[in-house]
Amino acid sequence: MNNPIGVFDSGIGGLSVLRALQKALPRERFVYLADNAHAPYGEKTEAFVRERTETIATHLLAQHHIKALVVACNTATAAAIHALRAQHPQLPLVGVEPALKPALALSRTGHIGVIATRGTVGSDKFARLLASVQGEAHFVVQACNGLALAIEQSTLPDQSQAAQAQIAHLLQTYTQAMGRFGSGPGDIDTLVLGCTHYVFVENDLRQRLGPDVQLLSTGEAVARQTQRLLAAAGLLNTKESHGCALPMRLMTTGDLSGLQAAAMRWLGLPPEVCEAVPAALQA
Numbered sequence: 001m002n003n004p005i006g007v008f009d010s011g012i013g014g015l016s017v018l019r020a021l022q023k024a025l026p027r028e029r030f031v032y033l034a035d036n037a038h039a040p041y042g043e044k045t046e047a048f049v050r051e052r053t054e055t056i057a058t059h060l061l062a063q064h065h066i067k068a069l070v071v072a073c074n075t076a077t078a079a080a081i082h083a084l085r086a087q088h089p090q091l092p093l094v095g096v097e098p099a100l101k102p103a104l105a106l107s108r109t110g111h112i113g114v115i116a117t118r119g120t121v122g123s124d125k126f127a128r129l130l131a132s133v134q135g136e137a138h139f140v141v142q143a144c145n146g147l148a149l150a151i152e153q154s155t156l157p158d159q160s161q162a163a164q165a166q167i168a169h170l171l172q173t174y175t176q177a178m179g180r181f182g183s184g185p186g187d188i189d190t191l192v193l194g195c196t197h198y199v200f201v202e203n204d205l206r207q208r209l210g211p212d213v214q215l216l217s218t219g220e221a222v223a224r225q226t227q228r229l230l231a232a233a234g235l236l237n238t239k240e241s242h243g244c245a246l247p248m249r250l251m252t253t254g255d256l257s258g259l260q261a262a263a264m265r266w267l268g269l270p271p272e273v274c275e276a277v278p279a280a281l282q283a
């Protein structure tokens with residue numbers, strides 16, 4: 001089936017998931033929606049994020065006839081995935097959550113760090129996830145206010161330099177607050193990136209924390225789960241070609257040049273694949 005897969009995030013963070021999806025599912029078409037006008041979600045109320053998520057899902061279904069939806073945002077998944085499942089019981093739906101369970105298998109010191117938005121770490125869904133692994137390792141959880149926004153701003157040419165400095169400052173502040181990183185007894189040796197935006201500062205984190213610390217993100221796991229759900233529903237595209245339809249369309253409720261710059265930088269996509277969404281969705 002050649003209908004596209006919908007992917008959405010508050011902004012450009014979900015491009016890290018889109019990259020994994022495209023790699024795992026090269027025959028599929030994708031429609032990506034970045035709600036940049038309302039980013040960051042992590043510092044908004046749960047009700048607001050749920051409402052945006054429902055509006056966007058409805059838009060992608062009605063206007064783009066998506067056959068599946070990937071909520072490529074931890075914050076939106078925590079706030080809205082239950083409501084979405086109830087509203088669209090037939091739709092294959094994949095969310096993302098911080099990879100706490102996979103981290104258990106990787107950590108040798110038993111000290112695991114988790115960085116995510118305030119919305120994610122404050123959610124009931126995250127509390128349940130943490131409770132399910134508590135006792136099996138020592139978890140240090142840090143909400144990173146401002147980090148997703150700085151990563152968004154780092155793609156805008158006129159704000160890029162200031163945003164890079166802000167990213168460095170925030171990473172320094174938050175990692176320092178979490179304790180010691182390394183491979184010795186008591187050191188945090190595994191860091192879970194619980195926000196899809198943070199994948200884009202992986203190199204900065206690696207430099208800061210050293211080679212002994214493993215960084216864990218969820219893009220590949222989400223891509224595998226999407227593949228499984230589509231296969232189970234008989235919805236995978238089996239044809240080699242996409243026909244005359246574009247394999248990739250990226251849309252934003254906000255600044256088009258920011259999305260274009262990010263798409264080029266992280267996925268090597270030309271500016272023409274990016275467009276603005278209809279005004280009704282921007283408000």
Ligand code: DGL
Nearest residue numbers: 013040041042074075196
């Ligand atoms: N990328 C999102 C996440 O995974 C949210 C970032 C934000 O908008 O605060 O949580």
